[in-house]
Amino acid sequence: MSEDPARDGNGGRPGEFDLIKTYFAPLAGDPGSLGLTDDAAVLTPVPGSDLVLTKDVLAADRHFFADDPPEAIAAKALRVNLSDLAAKGASPRGYLLGLALPQDWTEDWLVRFTRGLAADQAAYDITLLGGDTICSGDGLQISITAIGEVPNGKAVRRSGAKPGDILFITGTVGDAAAGLKVLLDKSFSAESGLSLHDERHVIDRYLLPRPRMALTGALRARATAALDVSDGLIADAGHMAVASGVDLVIDLARVPVSPALRQLRANSPKAFAACLNGGDDYEILSFVPADQADGFVAEAARAGCPVTPIGRAEQGSGAVRFENADELSGHLQGPGFRHF
Incomplete structure (x- = not known):
């Protein structure tokens, strides 16, 4: 006992x-x-x-x-x-x-x-x-x-973007969703050309998000709007566009992806597009005024959290359009991750 x-x-x-x-x-x-x-x-x-x-x-x-x-x-x-x-x-x-x-x-x-x-x-x-x-x-x-x-008053919301603002993202996107696909479907890696090293990388990104805490100072100082990518790049960018009352143009040639995702894009554009909007990245999307962009990039670099410009806000009411979609055209629809 x-x-x-x-x-x-x-x-x-x-x-x-x-x-x-x-x-x-x-x-x-x-x-x-x-x-x-x-x-x-x-x-x-x-x-x-x-x-x-x-x-x-x-x-x-x-x-x-x-x-x-x-x-x-x-x-x-x-x-x-x-x-x-x-x-x-x-x-x-x-x-x-x-x-x-x-x-x-x-x-x-x-x-x-x-x-x-x-x-x-x-x-x-x-x-x-x-x-x-x-x-x-x-x-x-x-x-x-x-x-x-x-x-006081410095919290960055998702709804402050203005036409002309530049859209930035931290890190790379799509890896976590690819990691989930690897875990769920044993044939996914072979069909997509992912190596064992690629598999380990994307699974690690799925298991362990990297919250970008080092970027908080630069966001407070420069960003008009920000959001972390949990539901998918395109879905979450759309949430920001709707909340801010702007249209958004994303240049897909500039979206940063890992070597594993580049391999996936070459072998299966449809699977790549699904991963790009698959969610669980937990990278930070942020809008920054064009005249503040260089300062934002410099501050992010000093903080050890590099950012990449991938798009811009335009007059509008929440639409998301793409440049340089190439072979991804027709695969970029979908709501991102949904619970219901």
């Missing part, structure tokens, strides 16, 4: 309060978390700052695979929220975690999951503030509410 009453009747696993004390309280370093000993956190914003709040819910076999490494699941759950903060120009302050564990959860899995959270907390200077843990009736589910801070 277990000597710990909290483990009795739970298959030798820790009970709710022991679980919080052992695994989650060590992640709660902000005084406002109250050491996870109360029912809510108490947070005092830095004077002169606005709070920015965002939430993402991730479900097993919908946003990740149930047998993915626990460290990668933890990192993805936190990073997709950090990406939203980055697009607003906000610095991370803390997060709330809702964790619905499946019936067959193990303590080893939880150890690895919390290690993943701890590693990303250190990497991105954020701390756990509170949350809730339950037993799920339908597989693993993770809900994170991230809280950031931005100087």
Whole structure:
């Protein structure tokens, strides 16, 4: 018989309060978390700052695979929220975690999951503030509410673009969607000409988003609108165009892609177009006035987060058009990722 009453009747696993004390309280370093000993956190914003709040819910076999490494699941759950903060120009302050564990959860899995959270907390200077843990009736589910801070009135919205603004993007796009295709369809790599190195690259991009926190200062200083690419490049660019009341022209010859995606484009333009708009990139799209573009590029480079100009805003009401589409013509329709 277990000597710990909290483990009795739970298959030798820790009970709710022991679980919080052992695994989650060590992640709660902000005084406002109250050491996870109360029912809510108490947070005092830095004077002169606005709070920015965002939430993402991730479900097993919908946003990740149930047998993915626990460290990668933890990192993805936190990073997709950090990406939203980055697009607003906000610095991370803390997060709330809702964790619905499946019936067959193990303590080893939880150890690895919390290690993943701890590693990303250190990497991105954020701390756990509170949350809730339950037993799920339908597989693993993770809900994170991230809280950031931005100087008063400086949060960058998706709706501020003006005609003449230049559209920039960080990093490369399409890799994460290609990684998902590799994992779902064993014949995809062979048919698309992807090497083993290409496979590893795109799977890594699917498992581990790279939130562009280093770009927040440049966004606050220069951008008129910004958004992270979660639903797909074309879909999310369209969201910005509609919100800003402008038309958008994207030069597909300038869209930055990895060598793996260049190979995919050469062998299967249809699959390439689907990946380009497949989502899960978590790169930052931003509009910048033309006379601010050089300064934005320079600031982004100094921050170690290079950006690429890929289009422009024009007078209009939300249409997205393409230049240099070439063999992609006819494959660029579709709404991007949709939950429903």
